[in-house]
Amino acid sequence: MSTAITATGQAAPQAQTQAASRSSALVKLSLTELKLLSRERVRMALPIAIPLLLILILGNIGSLRVPRAVYGGESFIDLYTTIMVVFGLALLALTNMPMIVADYRERGVLRRLQTTPIGPVRVLAAQLVADLTVAVFMVIAILAVARIAFAVPLPRQPGAFIVTALLAAGALLGAGLLVAAVAPTGRVARGIGGVLFYAMMFFAGLWLPIPNMPAVLQHISHGTPLGAAVPALTLAAEGSWPTALQLGTMAGWAVALGLAAARFFRWE
Amino acid sequence: MSPVIEVRQLHKRYGDTVAVDDISFAVAEGEIFGILGPNGAGKTTTVECIEGLRNPDGGTVSVLGLDPRHQRDELTQRLGVQLQDSQLPDKLRVDEALDLYSSFYRNPADWRSLIDLLGLGAKTKTRFGKLSGGQKQRLSIALALVGTPQIAILDELTTGLDPAARHDTWDLIEGVRDRGVTIVLVTHFMEEAERLCDRVALIDSGRVVAIDTPANLAEGVDAEQRIQFRPSAPLPHNLLESLPDVTNVIYRGDVVVVTGNSNALNAVTSALARNQIVARQLRVDQANLEDAFLALTGHHAPEKQGA
Secondary structure: OOOOOOOOOOOOOOHHHHHHHHHHHHHHHHHHHHHHHHHOHHHHHHHHHHHHHHHHHHHOOHHHHOEOHHHOOOEHHHHHHHHHHHHHHHHHHHHHHHHHHHHHHHOOHHHHHHOOOOHHHHHHHHHHHHHHHHHHHHHHHHHHHHHHHHOOOOOOOHHHHHHHHHHHHHHHHHHHHHHHHHOOOHHHHHHHHHHHHHHHHHHOOOOOOHHHOOHHHHHHHHHOHHHHHHHHHHHHHHOOOOOHHHHHHHHHHHHHHHHHHHHHOOOO | OOOOEEEEEEEEEEOOEEEEEEEEEEEOOOOEEEEEOOOOOOHHHHHHHHHOOOOOOEEEEEEOOEOOOOOHHHHHHHEEEEOOOOOOOOOOEHHHHHHHHHOOOOOOOOHHHHHHHOOOHHHOOOEHHHOOHHHHHHHHHHHHHOOOOOEEEEEOOOOOOOHHHHHHHHHHHHHHHHOOOEEEEEEOEHHHHHHHOOEEEEEEOOEEEEEEOHHHHHHHOOOOEEEEEEEOOOOOOOOOOOOOOEEEEEEEOOEEEEEEOOOHHHHHHHHHHHOOOOEEEEEEEOOOHHHHHHHHHOOOOOEOOOO
């Protein structure tokens, strides 16, 4: 009881210990966010369960498992697994995460954090770390289910697949963070996130595969984060490295959206 | 001693609404300084400018020699804040919240001893969403103190607490002050200000009406004292009526009610003593902070019994 509160501020902290405490605060905040996510079972089950369910349903349709020339000798389900990876990432980043942050804002959780030395960058970074961790588990689950249930081959170029998936997740989470940063309420966040989700998934070729799009749409598509991500992941799954343009597009989006999120972040 | 908080001619408006018109005060190191006023008087806006959460439209604010708006890194390390209505994630446990918040500070308090200090020991593993209002409030105070701040700003500290919890909290705050923490207490609750504060700023409609100790504020009110007692023997005729400090004497059965100025009690008790009369069941109603508030602002105290 005697040690709890004393007037302080005399000890000049070393720059080193300050840097260490800054990063340990980030680690702790990220772990806390991850813990909280794991306690939101219903909320977190959706972005993971939906892609898995879609794969299970479509994979049971025999004709979709037959390799076809249109798909470069792959079967529909092979390609679809890649799209589902992107789909799951997008659900997580564009619908779940912005709602959580906007909810924090509405309830004054962010306001309380604002009075501490933590700062907006680390608050957003912790969200990013927690969601990336969930994303890794989700991607592994999708690939494993597709592999075990329908013999969809695992990515033949795993390194390229990991890098691409991380960049895609980065770009999506950047977009999600920006929505989270500016949306005043959870409801608005869900609205904006939903629109973004459908727009991005359209350009990813969820409904109309990119190669079947008119030329103009194809060009636009390649400039969007997911329009770059799906072909890049497909290349990696088939065994080659994505193009520098595809990787650069995703990285560019990730950085630009992340910076914008930090810039426009509002505590209340 | 130079003040730890200095607010000069603070002005803040939201659109056309003036929240703070012109507020100036200084808080000395180690005191409990109360900001007292009705709802909407500008109390919260004032402390939010001190906390650096809002940008003043005019005037200057200096906290520990820092600019709250632009030296946030340093300020937030040294200023602990309890906000009026802010929450934690429902599924965050008490121990996790304190452990997390203590990691934000370069010189954190031992949060386990804070848990004991605030009587949350049995609730360590409880999630925030499952805490009672009083427990949430106590956790909120613990979080304000976990960074070992030099100054703690507590906004509506005991609102929503039952009387027992309120008194416990007051004791706690005095304990915190005794450890050298300067405390700014925002309240609309007279008894709280009277009990805790070394000095009080009365704020009304965005302006400071008065700054003084609660006792001085009450004394400044020219209210009459009302003394009531049962004399042990009949009073000699005109004994009390002849005292210059007494303005009126009423006999109600065997009870005597005397009104007079602030010296009346002295005069009455010495007069009784001279006649070897004992005043039984003596009761004195004195002007208090609430009367001062009424006299200075022209309207009733915000809430007699607190929320």
